[in-house]
Amino acid sequence: MIVRRSKSVEETEAFGEALAKSIGSGWVIGLSGDLGAGKTAFVRGLARGLGFKGRVHSPTFALLNQYEGGVMPIYHLDLYRLRGPEDVMGAGLEEYLNCPDGVSVVEWVERWCGDAGATEGVGAGTFRRVYLSSLDEHTREIAYDNAGA
Numbered sequence: 386m387i388v389r390r391s392k393s394v395e396e397t398e399a400f401g402e403a404l405a406k407s408i409g410s411g412w413v414i415g416l417s418g419d420l421g422a423g424k425t426a427f428v429r430g431l432a433r434g435l436g437f438k439g440r441v442h443s444p445t446f447a448l449l450n451q452y453e454g455g456v457m458p459i460y461h462l463d464l465y466r467l468r469g470p471e472d473v474m475g476a477g478l479e480e481y482l483n484c485p486d487g488v489s490v491v492e493w494v495e496r497w498c499g500d501a502g503a504t505e506g507v508g509a510g511t512f513r514r515v516y517l518s519s520l521d522e523h524t525r526e527i528a529y530d531n532a533g534a
């Protein structure tokens with residue numbers, strides 16, 4: 386686990402942008418952290434790092450935003466409103482959580498796979514987790530799962 390501190394939204398975006406450099410097609414990046422921890426900010430940077438030029442916002446009310454025009458399609462999911470894996474299946478989201486044809490970035494991923502470690506309960510694709518937590522108003526701790534990287 387790699388642990389970093391961010392002192393601003395821009396810095397959190399930059400961490401996401403840096404992670405984008407090591408991402409390949411079919412990857413799933415699962416984000417965990419409380420409301421306002423910076424998950425969407427991290428995804429914004431990650432999408433930028435993959436060459437997406439448009440607006441990135443939380444799909445909390447839509448479950449899924451799709452970003453096209455970068456090096457590969459980006460599926461931005463937010464499972465906050467779902468209670469568990471049954472809801473994820475019911476919403477037809479499994480295809481984005483197991484070897485998608487682009488990269489999936491999933492806020493509140495624990496709704497799907499629980500709080501277990503890196504690959505528990507997850508399909509065959511490459512799965513990485515990112516944990517964000519608020520230390521104070523402007524400081525965030527960002528922990529990356531770099532298993533096998």
Ligand SMILES: Nc1ncnc2c1ncn2[C@@H]1O[C@H](COP(=O)(O)OP(=O)(O)OP(=O)(O)O)[C@@H](O)[C@H]1O
Nearest residue numbers: 391392393394397420421422423424425426523525
């Ligand atoms: N170092 C920081 N990194 C990221 N965001 C920060 C930081 N410091 C303050 N913030 C603020 O925290 C909030 C992060 O919002 P963001 O939407 O990215 O969080 P989130 O984890 O996606 O929340 P949600 O669970 O509601 O989707 C923003 O209001 C941002 O301005």
Ligand SMILES: [Mg+2]
Nearest residue numbers: 424425443492
């Ligand atoms: Mg969000």
